Amino acid sequence: MTGKSNLLQLVLFMIIVSLFFNIQIQNESKNNNHQFLHPLNKKISRITSSSNQFISHDEIDITGNADFLSIAENEGWTGNGTKDFPIIISGYNFTGVRDENLIPNQQLICIMNVDIHFVIQNCYFTNYKIGILIFTSSNGLITNNTIHTTEMGIRLTYSSNITITNNDLFDNQASGSINIKGSENISISNNYIHDQMEGVYIYDSFNISIVNNSFDNNVKSIRSIISNNILINSNSIYTSDQSINKAGILIEGKIWTGKGYYETGNFSTVITSNKINYSSAGIEILYCEYDENLSGIGSSASDLASEDPIIIRNNIINNNRIGISTKNSSFISITNNTIFNNEEWGVYFDESTDINVQWNDFIGNHYYLYQENWINENEITAMEVESSLSQCNLTSSETDQNILFSENFWDDHRDDTKDINKDGIYDTAYNVSGVTIKDNSPTTEPRQHLMSNELSLHIISVPKVLYPLGYDSLKGIISVSWFPSHDFPDNHSIKYSIFYGLEDLLNGTYDPKKVTEWILLEDNLSSTRFEWDTDLMPDGWYHIKITAECEKSNIIVFDTNDRAFSIGINRQKNELRKDENNSIPGMSLIITLSVFIVITIHRRKK
Numbered sequence: 001m002t003g004k005s006n007l008l009q010l011v012l013f014m015i016i017v018s019l020f021f022n023i024q025i026q027n028e029s030k031n032n033n034h035q036f037l038h039p040l041n042k043k044i045s046r047i048t049s050s051s052n053q054f055i056s057h058d059e060i061d062i063t064g065n066a067d068f069l070s071i072a073e074n075e076g077w078t079g080n081g082t083k084d085f086p087i088i089i090s091g092y093n094f095t096g097v098r099d100e101n102l103i104p105n106q107q108l109i110c111i112m113n114v115d116i117h118f119v120i121q122n123c124y125f126t127n128y129k130i131g132i133l134i135f136t137s138s139n140g141l142i143t144n145n146t147i148h149t150t151e152m153g154i155r156l157t158y159s160s161n162i163t164i165t166n167n168d169l170f171d172n173q174a175s176g177s178i179n180i181k182g183s184e185n186i187s188i189s190n191n192y193i194h195d196q197m198e199g200v201y202i203y204d205s206f207n208i209s210i211v212n213n214s215f216d217n218n219v220k221s222i223r224s225i226i227s228n229n230i231l232i233n234s235n236s237i238y239t240s241d242q243s244i245n246k247a248g249i250l251i252e253g254k255i256w257t258g259k260g261y262y263e264t265g266n267f268s269t270v271i272t273s274n275k276i277n278y279s280s281a282g283i284e285i286l287y288c289e290y291d292e293n294l295s296g297i298g299s300s301a302s303d304l305a306s307e308d309p310i311i312i313r314n315n316i317i318n319n320n321r322i323g324i325s326t327k328n329s330s331f332i333s334i335t336n337n338t339i340f341n342n343e344e345w346g347v348y349f350d351e352s353t354d355i356n357v358q359w360n361d362f363i364g365n366h367y368y369l370y371q372e373n374w375i376n377e378n379e380i381t382a383m384e385v386e387s388s389l390s391q392c393n394l395t396s397s398e399t400d401q402n403i404l405f406s407e408n409f410w411d412d413h414r415d416d417t418k419d420i421n422k423d424g425i426y427d428t429a430y431n432v433s434g435v436t437i438k439d440n441s442p443t444t445e446p447r448q449h450l451m452s453n454e455l456s457l458h459i460i461s462v463p464k465v466l467y468p469l470g471y472d473s474l475k476g477i478i479s480v481s482w483f484p485s486h487d488f489p490d491n492h493s494i495k496y497s498i499f500y501g502l503e504d505l506l507n508g509t510y511d512p513k514k515v516t517e518w519i520l521l522e523d524n525l526s527s528t529r530f531e532w533d534t535d536l537m538p539d540g541w542y543h544i545k546i547t548a549e550c551e552k553s554n555i556i557v558f559d560t561n562d563r564a565f566s567i568g569i570n571r572q573k574n575e576l577r578k579d580e581n582n583s584i585p586g587m588s589l590i591i592t593l594s595v596f597i598v599i600t601i602h603r604r605k606k
Contacts, residue, residue, distance in 0.1 A: 054093035054124045060109045065116050081116030086141070088119045096128030107133040107155075115139055125150065131172070134159045142167065153177040156186060163187045170194045176201025176223070180208060188213060193221070202227045203255075210235060215248075221279075225252045230269040239278040248276040248320070251310065253288035253329070270311045281325040282317040282342070285310060285352075288329040308333040308356065316457065318342065323365060326352040335359050336447070339391075341462045341557060346391040355403045357392075357439075361446040363411040363488055364461030365391040394433040405432050405439035409446045411461060411486060419444050446488050459488045462557045463496060463528070463548040470510065470563025480530045485548035485557065492550045497523040498530055499545040500537075503564050512543040512560035539568035 062068045065081065072079070072087045079087040094108035107130035109120065114137040121143045125131035131147040132154045134140055138161045145167045147153040151174035156162055160183060169177040169191060177196045180186055184206040193199040194216035202208055202224040209231040215221035221237045224230050230251075237248040251269050267288065276282040290309050308331045315337045317323040323339040326332060327350040338361045339346040346365035349355060391410060394401065410430050418426040430439040446459075464483035468474060485494045501515030522530055541564040549556045 054091055054122075057092040057094055059094065059096070059107070060089070062109075062111045062114060064113045068111070068114050068116060068118070079118075081118070083117050083139075086117035086119050086139075088121065090119070090121045090123065093124045094128075094131070095124070095126050106130065108150075109133065110135065111137050111140070113137060119143065120145065125153070130155050133157070134162060138162070141165075147177070148172065152179045155179040156181070156183045158182045160185045163189075164191065165189045167191045169199075170196065173197050180205050184208075187211070192216075194218065198223055201225075202230065209233070214238075220247050220250055222248070223250045223252070224269065225255050226267070227269075228267040230267075232269070232271045232274060234273045235275075237274065237276045237279065237282075246280045247284045248279040248281070249274070249283045250281075250286070251284070251288060252286045254286070268309045268311075270313070271315065272311070272313045273315065275316045277317070277319040279320045281322045282320040283312060283315070283324045285324075285326040285329045285332060287327065288332075290331040290354075308354075311335075312337060318459075322346075322348045324348070326350065326355070328352065330354045332356070333358075337361070338363075338446075338457055338459070340364050340459050345393045348393045348395075349401070349403060350395045353401050353403070355401075357403065357405045357408060359407050359447060361409045361488075362391045363409075363446065363459055364486070366412075366464065366483075392432050394437060401437070403437060405430075405437065407441050407443055408439050409443045410439070411446075411488065413442050414444075414486075458490070458550070458553060458555060460494065460548055460550055460555050460557050461486045461488075462559050463546045465544060465546055465559050465561045468544060468565045469561050470565050472565040473569060474534045474565055474567050476535060477531055477533050480532050480544060480546075482528050482546045482559070484528050487550050490552075492552045493526070494548050495523070495551055496525040496528070497547045497549070498525070498532075499547070501543045501545065502538075503541045503543060510541070510564040512545070512562075512564075515543050518545055534567045537567050539566075541566050541569070 060071070062071060068087060069081060071077075072081075077087050077089060079085045081087050089109070096108055106128060108125050108128050109131070110133045111118065112133075112135040117139045119141045120132060121141070123145045125145065125147040126149045128150050130152045131150045132142060132145075134154075134156045136158045138159060140159075140162045142154060142162070142164045143166050147167060147169045148171045150172045153169040153172040154164060154167075154177070156179070158181070162183070162185075164178060164187065166189075170193070174197065176198045177193050178188060178191075178200045180201065181203045182205060186205070186208045188200060188209065189211045191213045193213060196218040197220070199215045199218045199221040200210055200213075200223070202222075203226065205227045207229045208224075208227065210222060210233070211231070212234045213236075215235060215237045217239045222232055222235070224232075232249060249271055251271075253267065271283060288310060310329070310332045312324060312332065312334045313336050317337060318340045320342045322344050323342040323346045324334060324337075325348040330353045332352070332355045334347065334355065334357045336359045340361065340363035342365045344365070346360075346362045347357065391412070392405075394403065407425070408430075413426060413428075413430045415426070418428045420427055424444050426442045426444055430442040432438055463485045466481045466483060467479065480498060482496070485496075487494060498521040499518035500521050501512070501518045503510070503512075503514045521532065543560055543564055545558055545560045547556050547558040
């Protein structure tokens, strides 16, 4: 009896081991075979200087030219303050003691009332209210410094002729890692500005150029308020999360003072050749209403160029919530931009007038509405998909807006039969909004804009998930469906893949961003529909990701459902699921191992 009991215990033990072994094999198979890497835009990576590379130095406070020359002599700094031989401050570590009780303008370097030439270079600033303050001064160069964990990295107040270049600025949490107020003739170029509340903040200033900087993961990358003659050119603006970045470039003509808006006069801003993605709004123009009877800051109305005061030209604006947004603004020129794969609209005009939208490419910018038809509780039979009226949204009286659309490319207007004379212009107008706002000369092909790096643009529109969208409780076989992607300009064939991810709702919020692992369900699909047997899946809350890949490039774009849907949440929790052969997954291995063990032990006893 004891032998039989021992045998039974051994068999049970081996069954448990076999079950564990089988589960581990299944899990490792999923982990090893279903990894997915999504090639997003690569961010610029620079090596941040370490504080131990520099000589420690106390705060520097300079007041006037004579004071600057005296301190330079005592410190042994080179230069005499002329243009050819500027005074150079270099190689120092300025690490302050963080104290919330410090007065607001406490700074590691302060230069005040100075107009001799100077350079601040190769220094390290951290842990103070302000890294560098230039006040009522001019003729300075700030270059190759690392500035982080301050409230403001660099602040220019009532200053002029200052160049800020090749600096690394991050984690500076107040209004602007570079903060400019009441200043003019300022050049900001080739800086790496990342992980900020606001990257560059400009207020009441004139003739500011922001060129070829890299902005990563900032709440607002560039913000200009009631300022004039602003050039924003060839910058890269990127975030990993739209909810973090509220605006890539924000231009404001009014500012809230607590008692009401403070209004400015005329202004001019040129935004050209930038790459902006993953923002809530790529470019946002607020309360910039041009009035020819008012003079601008630093110049009169007659000084303005013959073109519109605000020019948005030659930008690549993609994967934002909205590409370009305006509110209560006027006289804006939007030309030669590539605006694609923005989640809601390519352009959004709210109570705005006198806007020229010409020669742009609009691809895959849609806000989708859904109408579902059901035959029973959990099986969808048809889906009517209605996009927004166009890739644009206008929210004011159409007759008063004076908004002109012409010669733009719209990817949802593709039909060769509409260009009978083959002149590259469709014979039918593109309906932009309502019945009056149209593009009467839409082009048949994208313009393939060339950016400053002269690289041709290759675009795939996003495959919008149609079903399941979220909140549903699914069972049985369902049809996963999505809106097709298109390749531009070469019309390459597209292959789709489906991934699913489980969300731990104890720590999640029905949000696909909470999924830590996407597991391949099916790949190499050419259709936009897939039959999925959800009875084979464990109970839980799920998300779906659809990827589209061009077969002749490594470009991959994707979309996820908006909210989690459930599989089996209302079923028996301990229900054994069966595979397509009507057998319980893993049981064949367990039974085979168990029988083998029993036979082996029995033979040994004989």
